[in-house]
Amino acid sequence: MNLGSVKLTMMSDEMYRSYFREYENDPDLNMSWQVYNHYEYSEEKVELYIQKQRDLRRVTLAIMCEENVVGEIIIKNIEEHKRATMSISLKSPKYKNQGIGTAAERLAVEYVFCKLDIPTLFADTLLTNTRSQHVLSKVGFVPIGQDKDYKYYRIDRSRR
Secondary structure (H helix, E strand, O other), rough: OOOEEEEEOOHHHHHHHHHHHHHOOOOOHOOOOOOOOOOOOHHHHHHHHHHHHOOOOOEEEEEEOOOOEEEEEEEEEOOOOOOOEEEEEEEOOOHOOOOOOHHHHHHHHHHHHHHHOOEEEEEEEEEEHHHHHHHHHHHHOEEEEEEEOOOEEEEHHHHH
């Protein structure tokens, strides 16, 4: 899957390690009740994260930009041929405002609809993360509700 200089590929263990070696917590994404903590790489924590993704049977796609892993898209809560939920994370705020997230989300939606044959995809974002809300809307997601912390979105293959 490729869109301009952004492409998605299945995340390998080494890609995970590369991703997390350069990962930075984004203070803009902290919830009001959270304390911001600087991220420190830990091989042990990365291995646990990788194992968790496998145990939960998630599909994790590396967001590649010019051969560098710059983020991840996770397809989770998969109900075959019915629905799934998508989340995205870029490894550093320096990759924002470049169209990378938008391109990656478009590719992920096509992947879910065409390769996984799942007709409905959900996503959620922090209420304070207006950048993510904007990207979801640009890609075609429609808001379907919210609670005190999150806004929820949906996109259907049949309505595209």
